[in-house]
Amino acid sequence: MRARLMDATIECLVEHGFGGTSTTLISERAGVSRGAQLHHFPTKNDLVVAAVAHLTEVRGAELAAAAAAVPPAHRTRDVLRMLGDHFASPVFIAALELWVGARTDPPLLAAVAPLERKVGRETHRMTVELLGADESKPGVRELVQATLDLVRGLGLAATISDDSRRRNRILDQWAHTLDEALEPTPRRSSPPLLRTSVEQPRRSPG
Amino acid sequence: MRARLMDATIECLVEHGFGGTSTTLISERAGVSRGAQLHHFPTKNDLVVAAVAHLTEVRGAELAAAAAAVPPAHRTRDVLRMLGDHFASPVFIAALELWVGARTDPPLLAAVAPLERKVGRETHRMTVELLGADESKPGVRELVQATLDLVRGLGLAATISDDSRRRNRILDQWAHTLDEALEPTPRRSSPPLLRTSVEQPRRSPG
DNA sequence: CCACAAACAGACAGGCTTGACTGTTTGTTT
DNA sequence: AAACAAACAGTCAAGCCTGTCTGTTTGTGG
Numbered sequence: 001m002r003a004r005l006m007d008a009t010i011e012c013l014v015e016h017g018f019g020g021t022s023t024t025l026i027s028e029r030a031g032v033s034r035g036a037q038l039h040h041f042p043t044k045n046d047l048v049v050a051a052v053a054h055l056t057e058v059r060g061a062e063l064a065a066a067a068a069a070v071p072p073a074h075r076t077r078d079v080l081r082m083l084g085d086h087f088a089s090p091v092f093i094a095a096l097e098l099w100v101g102a103r104t105d106p107p108l109l110a111a112v113a114p115l116e117r118k119v120g121r122e123t124h125r126m127t128v129e130l131l132g133a134d135e136s137k138p139g140v141r142e143l144v145q146a147t148l149d150l151v152r153g154l155g156l157a158a159t160i161s162d163d164s165r166r167r168n169r170i171l172d173q174w175a176h177t178l179d180e181a182l183e184p185t186p187r188r189s190s191p192p193l194l195r196t197s198v199e200q201p202r203r204s205p206g
Numbered sequence: 207m208r209a210r211l212m213d214a215t216i217e218c219l220v221e222h223g224f225g226g227t228s229t230t231l232i233s234e235r236a237g238v239s240r241g242a243q244l245h246h247f248p249t250k251n252d253l254v255v256a257a258v259a260h261l262t263e264v265r266g267a268e269l270a271a272a273a274a275a276v277p278p279a280h281r282t283r284d285v286l287r288m289l290g291d292h293f294a295s296p297v298f299i300a301a302l303e304l305w306v307g308a309r310t311d312p313p314l315l316a317a318v319a320p321l322e323r324k325v326g327r328e329t330h331r332m333t334v335e336l337l338g339a340d341e342s343k344p345g346v347r348e349l350v351q352a353t354l355d356l357v358r359g360l361g362l363a364a365t366i367s368d369d370s371r372r373r374n375r376i377l378d379q380w381a382h383t384l385d386e387a388l389e390p391t392p393r394r395s396s397p398p399l400l401r402t403s404v405e406q407p408r409r410s411p412g
Numbered sequence: 413c414c415a416c417a418a419a420c421a422g423a424c425a426g427g428c429t430t431g432a433c434t435g436t437t438t439g440t441t442t
Numbered sequence: 443a444a445a446c447a448a449a450c451a452g453t454c455a456a457g458c459c460t461g462t463c464t465g466t467t468t469g470t471g472g
Contacts, residue, residue: 017310019225022429035451100306103365104223113367142379146356153359159309161319173348181383228459241421
């Protein structure tokens with residue numbers, strides 16, 4: 001029952017946005033009477049805050065699952081594809097609505113901010129691991145952060161004009177640039193831009 | 207009068223968010239009677255759409271002014287600083303509120319989407335020019351787009367937790383990486399990561 | 413001075429949202 | 443079985459938002 005209400009809240013956020021999400025709509029969507037809803041979540045804020053926490057867990061789980069689904073002998077591009085897909089998914093949209101809504105809603109912000117930081121840290125750690133990046137080298141940490149902020153920006157753009165071709169081209173080039181920058185031992189000297197053809201795999205499992 | 211109302215709309219978007227912006231609030235903020243407001247903008251949608259157009263012009267003007275203020279003998283970092291600042295400014299916040307609000311509001315989306323594309327194109331062109339990038343080379347265009355999506359992502363993050371140190375570190379590193387990637391003639395062979403010390407200027411005016 | 417239209421002012425009704433409130437069912441303990 | 447609490451159902455009042463409506467001022471052409 002609580003779970004149904006929180007799920008319905010997230011669905012309403014995706015479908016109607018933060019402003020268009022009313023408690024009545026949520027209870028209807030969840031198939032729960034208004035009385036029951038008010039019993040479990042006395043105020044709208046209680047419900048939304050609970051939904052934020054729930055969404056945080058869902059995002060963590062989806063990210064972990066997506067990470068596990070990345071091919072064992074993967075290239076940088078595979079990792080970026082996974083990240084790009086996550087940051088264009090409904091859970092990200094719901095998080096975005098909450099994020100933006102929380103900006104002008106102090107109690108909600110108090111709930112969203114720490115959880116968002118948590119997801120951010122987890123995502124960062126996961127990305128470092130998948131990329132096999134060495135954060136002890138100066139600049140590597142910042143490049144990983146830049147990568148995550150990039151996919152966040154791409155995800156934002158995707159919410160209103162989903163041009164996936166554009167996104168893929170950008171991520172293609174980013175993968176190449178990232179490879180060049182993260183390359184532990186620069187064996188080839190120069191070509192800083194995408195050679196339109198192949199990229200050789202860099203890593204094998206274990 | 208019309209201008210006062212549109213300005214007040216944008217201010218309300220920044221202060222109270224899209225959901226918290228009511229026509230009554232706008233008229234109060236503008237110091238305009240409700241009757242006058244309804245005379246100039248019969249519906250809320252009319253007002254918001256007009257504000258979107260107005261905001262587009264303001265953004266264009268602010269960007270142009272910021273671009274003009276970039277030092278004549280500038281480095282990549284200066285351009286990124288300018289972009290980073292713009293995408294953390296109130297006009298960007300207002301645009302973000304409209305952007306997210308428009309996602310679930312078809313008539314608003316119809317007004318926002320084309321204007322946003324216009325600003326995007328202008329910003330892209332301006333950035334290419336400031337960076338002196340050669341878009342005829344494959345991959346360059348995508349790197350510029352990635353840069354803009356990156357600052358958009360950074361701007362989004364800045365709305366709820368303004369960690370400017372983090373942002374500056376990321377942009378420092380990205381400036382360096384971008385320089386390496388865009389460098390027309392790779393004279394030095396390798397160092398792909400930030401040398402913590404100096405970066406030499408690359409361009410002089412004219 | 414008059415006629416007319418645009419600009420402005422404020423009251424009002426209809427609809428929606430939130431949370432309080434009363435009543436009913438279910439389950440558990442004694 | 444009785445007592446009690448938790449879960450559930452639905453109604454209601456207060457408040458806000460939007461857009462319509464009527465009335466007033468300002469400006470302009472004849």
